[in-house]
Amino acid sequence: MPHCRGARPCAVGTVQNHQDMDQAIVLTTPRSSRLARAAAGALAFALALAAPIASPQVTAQASGAQPALPTTTLQAGIHLITAEVAADGASRTTGLMFRESLAPNHGMLFVFQEKARHCFWMRNTLIPLSIAFLDDDGSIVNIEDMAPRSEASHCPQREVKFALEMEQGWFAKRGIDDGAKLVNARLFTGQR
Secondary structure, eight states: OOEETTTEEOOTTEEEOTTSGGGOEEEOOSTTHHHHHHHHHHHHHHHHHHHHHHOHHHHHHHHTOOOOOOEEEEEETTEEEEEEEEOSHHHHHHTTTTOOOOOTTEEEEEEEEEEEOOOBOOTTOOSOEEEEEEOTTSBEEEEEEEOTTOOOOBOOSSOEEEEEEEETTHHHHTTOOTTOBEEOTTTOGGGO
């Protein structure tokens, strides 16, 4: 390693151990120490920003949101929906709580074992949602808009086994209303 004036390294901006950037060391001369500190600060900031992107599962778990669930595809007219499937008690209870966003045309499908008047609230849910309650054949019974962090109950007009949460206004923007049918022959018995 080259040296300048004494024992200080002079390879300005050289990053050692680039395989593990969170352990990176920037070597500097005394004259460039302010610049090096600024560069090191910028590098640390960039690494901090990149960390959640690199591991969304860890970020979701740290925030209290459940990791992404297995998905299925639903069709609503010409629109395709990618829906995470919440089919057990724990995943239905957590739902979309603590999530900060939904990808376009993504939602969560709640699947219950029994038909009932399954009601929903938005405690700890950070994004506004619309929920469609679905009959066994995929027909929409009713759609409700739900405000974030609200404990108001949103219920189907009759007993159902399915409910689909989407970004608020998703159904209205596409002209999808009560009585419209979502298609997925593996899920909805009336379509087999």
